Amino acid sequence: MGNLVGAELRKTTTTGLWWGLLIPTAVLALGWGLATGLLGQFFVDFASSGDVDEVSDFLGVTPDQWKVSLFGMARAINISTIFPMVFGAMAISSEISRRTITTTFLTAPSRMHALLAKMLVYVLWGAIYGLAIMAFVSIGVVITSDAGQLPDAGGWAMLTLVCVLSSILMTMLGVGVGALIPNVAGAVVLLLLYFLVIENVLHGVLAYLEVPAVIGFLPNGSINGLTGAVAVDLFLSSAGVVPTEIEDVLRAIAGAAGAQDWWLSGIVFLAWAGVVFAGGWAVTQSKDIT
């Protein structure tokens, strides 16, 4: 197994795909980070302008102490992890398209070994992407935010943890979908459509039907919940007692409407990734490589 992991790692480092996708990931994360600080500043200025004092009373602290950057960072992480997901989606689908899968299977004790080794390597890559995303989001936020809007040390650590987790999980889902749909364009387009369009429409419908709790159990809803719930928790921990309605609004701002606790959201998404990978494995196991 160690041999195969080494081989899979070499496969990813001997082509340019990893940095080809890491560059746009970093640019996007940095852009979101910068925008987050600017928007937060604008919002705080607006909230401080007397008319909205009632809201600040709810939150128990003055607006310049609101850690608004948390929401933008959660959203930045959500959108940036699309790239590691795409990276993962190409793990198996591109091997099948390029027919390198033949040699991969000829040099592995079993197909299961080959797929598991690949998954392990992509988990590592998911973590690397996650750290890069966190680094670039942080740079952006720190440049444009006032110190009062930034999380404390514990907050940074917690956000880094969920960012890396989120990136790993998204990569894993990508690997599974790439095994299920052994066509690079097909797998990538489906994932992008689903995460950027389809599930957002679903969220709207579920909210309209007044069952927003279901959202937290959908793939995108749960992965957003992982980061969003942490952002809301961190925000509230520095605020006073907040009514439930306001909390729901805050969750929606963090992009985690209807989400469960962060750890439960993570488990829900892991289950989705597991189901998809199992499906992809079943398809690959019985596939005739002609």
Add this chain to the structure above:
Amino acid sequence: MHDGSGLIAVQNLTKQFGPVTAVQNLSFTVSPGSVTGFLGPNGAGKTTTLRMLLGLVKPTGGTATINGRPFHQLGQPGRVVGAVLEAQGFHPARSARNHLRVYAAAIGVPDAQADQVMGLVGLGSAADRKVGGFSLGMKQRLALATALLGDPQVLVLDEPANGLDPEGIAWLRTFLQSYARMGRTVLISSHLLAEVEQTVDQVVIISRGQTMFYGPLDQLRQSQQRRVLVQPSDINALANALRTAGVQVIEQLPDGRLAVSGVDSRQVADIALQAGVSVYGIQEETVDLERLFFQLTSGQYAGYAPAQQNPYQQQGGWA
């Protein structure tokens, strides 16, 4: 684990792709120490058979084993069997050396082995070039290098001569023969007997997914028939004289000649002289291996010849 015998055994192997039967009840064995040719026309089921042997395609029925085990039970398959299946299977942006290092890691051999096999197949100078820029022949060499990485006991090659220049084919021939001389097993497929005739010791000939001939190439050669075509002044007199001399197989051709089997042209001429028959023309005819191969595999996808007569039957048809 496998028994290390180097034996390939295919037994009652069958594969259906939907309504199409690609391979039907195929059986043969391949022993170490010789190069075995796996021959048949395009679409005869060669590639499907080899892919079933290598665990890439799941058989509908029957078994295919290497060293007494199906492929997925070999443990470290890369060290037991090396395969050249197609000159594709490369990432175009990866260099030849990196390609080999990826699979050297998978098989568990040191990186130095990658450079060694590249030198062996003559790709040493192209090691750091991206495979996307390789010619078909270079890709074939790289595929062979990949197959050799694990120093395998069994080598399986599907149409390896495709894309190789004459020099490359000559090199491959020598290489495979010496590989087999080391006591290893070499199975090589081709749709042209002539292409592998000088390389192989044993042949398995299949057509329409079934085995047509299986044995040493020499045995196939011995089954070649020869006959003498003679144009005498008196057909009946010569035929009688030949029968008297013990020649049984005599056939009269539409063009007025006699076709005599089982004797050489000298004997026929001597008998004609003794019988007082003039000989206006005499020639010996041999059916070459290629035609024998064609007869064994004929029918499948055989189109009609552009001429009115099938060129393979204009000598009076002799199957």
